[in-house]
Amino acid sequence: MSETLVQGRILISCKDRPGIVARVSSILFGLGANITESAQHSTDPFKGSFFMRIAFYLPESSSDEVKVNAAFREIAAEWAMNFHYTTARKKKRIAIFASKEDHCLQELLWQHRSGALDGEIALVVSNHPDHAELARHFAVPYHHTPISKDARTATEALQLDLIKGTSDVMVLARYMQILSPEFIASYDRPIINIHHSFLPAFVGAKPYERAFARGVKIIGATAHYVTGELDAGPIIEQDVQRIHHGYTVDAMKKVGRDIERQVLTRAVQWHLEDRILRHDNKTIIFH
């Protein structure tokens, strides 16, 4: 192997039809790619939507974005295909938002340092000053943007200044402020949130208190993309833990912390590795 190889991946979506796999893999073969992962999904092979993720090694000389996009231009136009090519070289930059609780923030920082997150943590933003020393320990810039009722718009403007152009994805790591629709529209990049319940159960505030009141025997957490509608965006990942009648709300929160940080970490990781496609307010995730 004399030439350097570059790890690339493409995400594809279009109307399903025969021949897509053959055509796409031929183009990749023409570029000198060696496919290492390939997965596909069709909502219906006859009239549905088709989704595909292919990971591969490319010779450096063919790995340029312009070259790869050109190779797919014809098929993309002909089949009205959404086509997204990335390389592992260009790491996604993450902006983490946190409030008082530190478990999700701590987990993301540690997982990143341990090499499990394929991205860069660009900055941490919080409406509390509490995590400055933690961010310093992990050598990540920390911005304290206090929230007050009167100055919410000003604060959001400040936050947008911090993250626009410096981040590719925003992660709400138990950030307890609701983002305004204007903020979401202005950021214009994916936002991942962790909700502390097994959605769609217990949408909204105080889910553990309500789970306690209902007497459920299992609690959970849900990572989802943020949309304008509260806790209603496409679900990325969920997980659960068994509890019993002896669990107080506080004990549930303690268990919940462990579920939340695991679920959020997995969701962020899959997003960074371009494993997620969104369709019809749902996610297709290629493992």
Add this chain to the structure above:
Amino acid sequence: MSETLVQGRILISCKDRPGIVARVSSILFGLGANITESAQHSTDPFKGSFFMRIAFYLPESSSDEVKVNAAFREIAAEWAMNFHYTTARKKKRIAIFASKEDHCLQELLWQHRSGALDGEIALVVSNHPDHAELARHFAVPYHHTPISKDARTATEALQLDLIKGTSDVMVLARYMQILSPEFIASYDRPIINIHHSFLPAFVGAKPYERAFARGVKIIGATAHYVTGELDAGPIIEQDVQRIHHGYTVDAMKKVGRDIERQVLTRAVQWHLEDRILRHDNKTIIFH
């Protein structure tokens, strides 16, 4: 051990106060009991409610219901205690209700024959004739009570005739008819239902279709006691299975069948073994 021993158990609930365990265990010691299991729960040790289950062996001569109740009469009155004594000798009689689908019915019949259910299956009632041969295979009486819009009251009257006095608990094994409040009031015994979702998500009809539409990553089932409010009674047991974007509604139903029959079986088993106390629309379950 010259005298025959009888397996007994008591369920207790009262206002919490110091000394309950000491007093109860002294009375049992006085009856010659050897305690084999003991579990307790308090919603708050200072001003809450106290719950306890004790299982024990009693010499046959002390095991009579009248004798045991007499021994506890004083404390029960003094502390306004709910007290419930049963012996393993007196098996609870189960009335199973089923509709078209047979997985929960089949499971209960098989688990009973294999010795895993500590009760007797008194009869099977269905609004379909389909399971007659299955019931015959397991040697259980089968009653086909067709449902028509016009004759619902008459059918319920017929069903009550079949199960009142012949059963101690009614199990809705994917019985797809809603019982009238009059029916529930008239039966006056516990009714256990299996709902094909992870409650409180997807209360009501077509939960798998709605889980598919929401794009959840985990599906579940919930066994609960039936109250007047649909799918809102005390939850006994829940369990879940992971799914992914490739699951159609039918694939989810297939996975769901396995969750449903396991969850329902566990709930019925715990009920038969007097492991469940109800409090505040929740259950306390002593394993």
Add this chain to the structure above:
Amino acid sequence: MSETLVQGRILISCKDRPGIVARVSSILFGLGANITESAQHSTDPFKGSFFMRIAFYLPESSSDEVKVNAAFREIAAEWAMNFHYTTARKKKRIAIFASKEDHCLQELLWQHRSGALDGEIALVVSNHPDHAELARHFAVPYHHTPISKDARTATEALQLDLIKGTSDVMVLARYMQILSPEFIASYDRPIINIHHSFLPAFVGAKPYERAFARGVKIIGATAHYVTGELDAGPIIEQDVQRIHHGYTVDAMKKVGRDIERQVLTRAVQWHLEDRILRHDNKTIIFH
């Protein structure tokens, strides 16, 4: 869609190299296939082994085994490729072997009747007469082949007579006799066994007794292909359940029954759907 479509699938394995996906999907496109599932695995993209499963719809006129094999002949020869084409029309025939315990047998019979197993249960063979009535209930031929120390060879000969040519896979559904190497060689088709432990823990006899003695907190079951070496064949599926110090050996066996029948059913189902490839005493399973 004027022509009838046939569901087909191919399993492929060969040395990894660039261009396999492109070539295979082009051939399928040439046959008029519409790919519905596709999954691949490589032990190493540069010098490893490559495995692939593709499921598709074929026009009936192209679905003939001779035609499909011919289309792949060239590539199969050139790349020393193992190539296996089947259609959903040709159901695999299953020979179930059982001993005293009926939970796995009962489960396979019920799952088959409910439509969850994509094969035909050809016959049940047992060294006990106990399950004749169960087999009759499910309308499956039952053969009682008693085992005696002296006549083991004769019994195995009788069993081979029953299953050779009438079955495509043999399932040991808690069959407690060890098959002779001669039997395994003579049958010459895959044999799936369920072992009642989380292999490689507790290889051999009495796994629950040994799990109890060791004080494990989780028990499991393992479905694997049978090879000459006891409990050492390629693992297909495993699952586990949490237990605690209060579980007697009997309680563990009761829980174990539920794990065993689920694990075995999944393994059989995947085998019937041609989802499993064997390599280096391991399995690659395409879900």
Add this chain to the structure above:
Amino acid sequence: MSETLVQGRILISCKDRPGIVARVSSILFGLGANITESAQHSTDPFKGSFFMRIAFYLPESSSDEVKVNAAFREIAAEWAMNFHYTTARKKKRIAIFASKEDHCLQELLWQHRSGALDGEIALVVSNHPDHAELARHFAVPYHHTPISKDARTATEALQLDLIKGTSDVMVLARYMQILSPEFIASYDRPIINIHHSFLPAFVGAKPYERAFARGVKIIGATAHYVTGELDAGPIIEQDVQRIHHGYTVDAMKKVGRDIERQVLTRAVQWHLEDRILRHDNKTIIFH
């Protein structure tokens, strides 16, 4: 509630016999205790061993160790009872040992700071200098005790100097050195280890490599008390995660890290809360 209340708990073991619960709870009632948790286990109610854990509130005036021990002296002598009383006031001091990998160390430090561990982390000892800054971040003393083949005895002597008298339990948080029998005997306090496999599968070195070679479908971790025999001490806790054929050894290690730190944390927590009794190389754990 005019008098201050102290949280206490007792662990009891003795030969099983009728009347233990009555007698023990009477003594506690006499001390003014309000029982909040009570759990018991018997290996056999007629001739087995009996174990019990009771948690309670005591008026401060009765909570003195001398007083409580005196109250139980008679029964302890009469029934050859092991009796262990502790209060929540006296936190156990933990000595954590770590090597290169930091995930278990990081988790224990973070869980402690977040309030989930009912003890004090007295010091961290490592044969590597790498975690000094991490320990500083959590304000815990860090001791680097390098290991060399020649000076093993000297190093162990140094380590014993550090932890004897300053710690009540030693936690091997992926400490990759084998402790000598002399060290274990000299420390004379409980030692908890996390083994990176689902014991008794893959005892000894390189468990993930061996799990990969065997082709298991689930991997796990095991926390256990350390005894003279490698990986053979009483199991405290185990947990598992599903993997598939696509997992390399490195991917398994990454998943394994998450299992290991959760399992170890739970084991340490239960030990700190006096929830664990040892018997016959097994653990009885009262949740």
